[in-house]
Amino acid sequence: xxxxxxxxxxxxxxxxxxxxxxxxxxxxxxxxxxxxxxxxxxxxxxxxxxxxxxxxxxxxxxxxxxxxxxxxxxxxxxxxxxxxxxxxxxxxxxxxxxxxxxxxxxxxxxxxxxxxxxxxxxxxxxxxxxxxxxxxxxxxxxxxxxxxxxxxxxxxxxxxxxxxxxxxxxxxxxxxxxxxxxxxxxxxxxxxxxxxxxxxxxxxxxxxxxxxxxxxxxxxxxxxxxxxxxxxxxxxxxxxxxxxxxxxxxxxxxxxxxxxxxxxxxxxxxxxxxxxxxxxxxxxxxxxxxxxxxxxxxxxxxxxxxxxxxxxxxxxxxxxxxxxxxxxxxxxxxxxxxxxxxxxxxxxxxxxxxxxxxxxxxxxxxxxxxxxxxxxxxxxxxxxxxxxxxxxxxxxxxxxxxxxxxxxxxxxxxxxxxxxxxxxxxxxxxxxxxxxxxxxxxxxxxxxxxxxxxxxxxxxxxxxxxxxxxxxxxxxxxxxxxxxxxxxxxxxxxxxxxxxxxxxxxxxxxxxxxxxxxxxxxxxxxxxxxxxxxxxxxxxxxxxxxxxxxxxxxxxxxxxxxxxxxxxxxxxxxxxxxxxxxxxxxxxxxxxxxxxxxxxxxxxxxxxxxxxxxxxxxxxxx
Ligand SMILES: Cc1ncc(C[n+]2csc(CCOP(=O)(O)OP(=O)(O)O)c2C)c(N)n1
Ligand SMILES: CC(=O)[C@@H](O)[C@H](O)COP(=O)(O)O
Ligand SMILES: [Mg+2]
Numbered sequence: 001x002x003x004x005x006x007x008x009x010x011x012x013x014x015x016x017x018x019x020x021x022x023x024x025x026x027x028x029x030x031x032x033x034x035x036x037x038x039x040x041x042x043x044x045x046x047x048x049x050x051x052x053x054x055x056x057x058x059x060x061x062x063x064x065x066x067x068x069x070x071x072x073x074x075x076x077x078x079x080x081x082x083x084x085x086x087x088x089x090x091x092x093x094x095x096x097x098x099x100x101x102x103x104x105x106x107x108x109x110x111x112x113x114x115x116x117x118x119x120x121x122x123x124x125x126x127x128x129x130x131x132x133x134x135x136x137x138x139x140x141x142x143x144x145x146x147x148x149x150x151x152x153x154x155x156x157x158x159x160x161x162x163x164x165x166x167x168x169x170x171x172x173x174x175x176x177x178x179x180x181x182x183x184x185x186x187x188x189x190x191x192x193x194x195x196x197x198x199x200x201x202x203x204x205x206x207x208x209x210x211x212x213x214x215x216x217x218x219x220x221x222x223x224x225x226x227x228x229x230x231x232x233x234x235x236x237x238x239x240x241x242x243x244x245x246x247x248x249x250x251x252x253x254x255x256x257x258x259x260x261x262x263x264x265x266x267x268x269x270x271x272x273x274x275x276x277x278x279x280x281x282x283x284x285x286x287x288x289x290x291x292x293x294x295x296x297x298x299x300x301x302x303x304x305x306x307x308x309x310x311x312x313x314x315x316x317x318x319x320x321x322x323x324x325x326x327x328x329x330x331x332x333x334x335x336x337x338x339x340x341x342x343x344x345x346x347x348x349x350x351x352x353x354x355x356x357x358x359x360x361x362x363x364x365x366x367x368x369x370x371x372x373x374x375x376x377x378x379x380x381x382x383x384x385x386x387x388x389x390x391x392x393x394x395x396x397x398x399x400x401x402x403x404x405x406x407x408x409x410x411x412x413x414x415x416x417x418x419x420x421x422x423x424x425x426x427x428x429x430x431x432x433x434x435x436x437x438x439x440x441x442x443x444x445x446x447x448x449x450x451x452x453x454x455x456x457x458x459x460x461x462x463x464x465x466x467x468x469x470x471x472x473x474x475x476x477x478x479x480x481x482x483x484x485x486x487x488x489x490x491x492x493x494x495x496x497x498x499x500x501x502x503x504x505x506x507x508x509x510x511x512x513x514x515x516x517x518x519x520x521x522x523x524x525x526x527x528x529x530x531x532x533x534x535x536x537x538x539x540x541x542x543x544x545x546x547x548x549x550x551x552x553x554x555x556x557x558x559x560x561x562x563x564x565x566x567x568x569x570x571x572x573x574x575x576x577x578x579x580x581x582x583x584x585x586x587x588x589x590x591x592x593x594x595x596x597x598x599x600x601x602x603x604x605x606x607x608x609x610x611x612x613x614x615x616x617x618x619x620x621x622x
Contacts, residue, residue: 001027008083010057010108021058021251025050028077029279033298035088036076040294040417041099044277044287045074045144048175048248052142052272053077055254056171059262060138066110066126070119070143072100073292074173075109082108092417094586100421114421115389116359117150119143120170124160127168138167138262146178146336149186149358161239164266170240172269173248175276179291180338183356193233194245194273235269244271249278288339309470315445316408316466317342318476319452320379324350326480329377330456333357335364341381341410361389365398365405372403377456383411384424384465391430398461399436405462406455412441412465413504413549414578414592419585424465425578428502429554431463432527438462438485439526441503441548441556445471447483447524454482467504467549468588486528492520497606498537502526502548502556505576509547511599516606518545526556531563538564543572545606549597552577574609576602 003020004027007013016024029050036043054077056067062082069075079097080088083106090096101109111122123141130137143153160168174190176182235242241264246253254272261268277283282301283290289302296302324330324346332346336359347354357364361382368378387394387409398405412424431439438458442448448466455462488500492510497518501509506522513520519541521533538544544564546557557575564573576596583591592598596605 001031003027004031004080004085007081007085010062010081013054013057013081016058018251018255021054021255025054025251028054028080031080031085031088032076033280035080035091036293037296037298039089039091039093040292041076041091042073042292043280044177044283044290045071045175046076047278047280047283048274048276049074049142049173050077050278051249051251051254052171052173052274053081055251055258056140056142057081059255059258060140063107063110065138065140066123067108067140067142068111068119068123068126069101069113070141070147071116072113074142074144075101078108079106082106092419092585094584094590096585098419098585099417100419112421114418115386116147117143117152119147120153120156120160123170124156124163124168127166128163131163131166136167138169140169140171142171142173144178145172145174145176145182145187145190146359148172149178149182149184149336150360151362157235157238157240160267166267167265169261169268169270172244172271173274174245174271175274175287177276177287178336178359179340180288180336180356182358183336184358186358189234190271193271235271238267240267240269242269242271244269245273246271248272248274291339309473310445310476311342311470312442312445312448312466312468313340313342313410315448315471315476316381316410316452317345319449319480320346320381320408321349322478323379323453323456323480324353327377327456329375331355331371331376331378333364333368333378333380335359335361335382335386337381337383337386340383341408343381361386362393365390365393368405369393369397369401369403372398372405373401377404377406379406379408379456381408381410383422384409384413384427385411385415385422387427388430394431394461395434399434402436402460404459406452407461407463408452408455409463409465411468413467414583414588415468416588416591417585420582423583424467425551425583427463427465428526428548428550428556429558432556432559433554434461436460437527440464440524441526442466443472443501443503443506443522443524444474446474446476447522449476450481450483451524453480454485457482458485465503472507483524486525486530488521488523488525488530488533490519490533491522492518494518494520496542497545497610498541498543499545499547499602499606500534500537500557500560502546502550504549505547505597505602508597508599508602512602512606515599515603518606523556526559529556529559529563531567534560534563535567535569538567538569538571543574543606543609545574545576545602545609547576547597547602549592550577551580553580572609574605576605 092099100114119141123139127139276287440451451464
């Protein structure tokens with residue numbers, strides 16, 4: 001690690017000779033593998049960007065020149081080269097460095113990312129801001145072929161292509177993979193581009209950028225193409241100067257190409273080809289498995305984990321297959337999250353009813369709406385955080401027309417290592433305000449299955465939220481039974497205090513209630529709320545406590561407050577949930593505890609409130 005140790009900032013890197021870059025890349029890759037295997041994290045994508053990262057920091061004057069990394073899950077080499085090598089052992093842990101770029105972490109992290117396909121917009125904004133401010137700096141967006149499938153990327157290309165007097169470079173990092181194999185016509189187009197345009201690099205930026213074998217191929221292709229008019233690439237039609245494809249692991253191609261491109265003004269587009277998992281054979285062979293592994297021994301690779309409690313994702317995957325078996329109208333839709341959403345088996349068993357639409361949440365929702373119009377029964381499996389992208393589509397295309405679409409909202413609540421960008425904290429608040437929506441929160445695995453069936457049978461838009469990871473260990477039935485619409489259930493009878501628990505908060509609420517001798521209701525429905533149960537509990541208790549793994553503001557507790565107010569009931573109410581701040585990465589149970597959302601925290605909040613409650617006052621701790 002002789003070279004790597006000397007690099008505390010890209011200025012150190014820029015002092016190296018060109019011939020030192022390849023050994024540096026080898027050291028960086030070895031460090032990366034060792035480090036990620038000890039912390040867990042996004043491995044395959046990072047192994048693929050080692051050379052590109054070195055070349056970018058070598059050629060561009062970072063941080064004055066801006067690099068915006070799309071998704072940002074491939075920025076570990078960037079973090080290592082920009083002064084965070086010594087903190088890589090804290091990656092994605094509480095108080096440690098983030099797994100994504102963050103402006104508050106380093107001046108080299110020019111833009112916070114994690115949700116995909118934002119880089120071109122942000123870099124274009126920076127490039128045009130530099131032009132406006134008279135600052136001579138470059139803005140570079142690095143975007144993957146998966147992220148490129150999103151509408152937002154094309155909105156940005158469309159906007160960028162007409163601005164000639166600026167320094168914007170878009171680098172398409174094409175590894176022919178999303179998390180799972182890429183889908184759609186763009187992928188086919190990129191494959192065609194790759195097979196037919198090697199000589200374009202020579203034509204546009206000088207033959208010196210091509211390595212030997214590629215130069216030979218380029219020459220032959222050029223001979224072959226003599227006299228033929230080469231169709232412009234799609235990116236050229238968008239107004240970009242398209243260069244590529246070039247080998248994204250070959251520093252002798254990357255560095256001179258970037259140096260040449262740096263001289264050019266206007267929208268530039270560089271197509272680099274990389275391999276996901278490059279340099280670690282097991283990840284190269286199975287980039288999906290190594291996309292975001294936990295800790296593992298690099299010498300042995302990832303071992304199958306011992307069977308434990310079922311995850312909610314598995315419960316959903318099983319339910320989806322069972323319901324599909326039962327009902328031919330069911331179609332399953334994922335915006336590029338087949339593995340994460342538990343749809344691998346569904347795709348295998350029902351390939352004609354499986355739709356991976358790419359990283360296109362907005363489209364996924366409206367596409368489902370279209371199918372529902374024709375009598376199919378779409379199930380959109382989507383992470384809570386990514387449904388945020390499809391919000392207008394949910395309101396305007398699905399709910400307004402009261403269409404029969406089921407939303408399986410995975411990763412609801414805190415997600416742990418991915419942190420604030422991926423936390424599903426807002427869905428209860430943003431869904432319950434939409435007319436026609438039914439919103440359920442699962443408190444255990446079996447209830448999750450029942451709620452999915454309930455949502456599916458409901459002839460309008462309905463969502464079931466469930467968290468990342470394993471449940472409480474509840475036995476899961478095999479039937480497709482539903483639960484009564486809008487009905488909660490009493491789970492414990494106590495005195496003075498009634499805890500109204502939503503979803504995952506039922507288990508800690510029951511535990512806290514033992515100590516408090518409180519009543520506990522499993523509310524099940526955020527909407528329609530079981531108003532009857534709320535009023536009954538209000539009449540028989542001194543204090544109502546709502547608890548939810550979601551933002552307090554506007555969430556399920558707010559629904560209870562509204563119900564009390566609508567009935568003219570004035571009584572003490574305490575709303576527990578996630579606070580009005582972003583909760584960073586870390587271990588999810590610890591983070592929940594830090595927000596007072598474990599049994600001890602709930603009990604402590606109630607005890608404190610009982611000590612100072614003025615009867616007949618409505619209070620909340622929003
Ligand atoms: C809006 C949004 N939807 C889904 C995801 C989940 N996601 C993270 S990385 C990824 C695949 C990205 O593929 P690509 O851009 O080609 O990068 P690669 O992993 O191949 O390096 C997906 C779907 C996300 N981060 N953001
Ligand atoms: C970068 C990204 O968005 C995904 O890779 C995400 O980190 C996956 O999260 P899960 O591990 O919860 O599926
Ligand atoms: Mg890719």
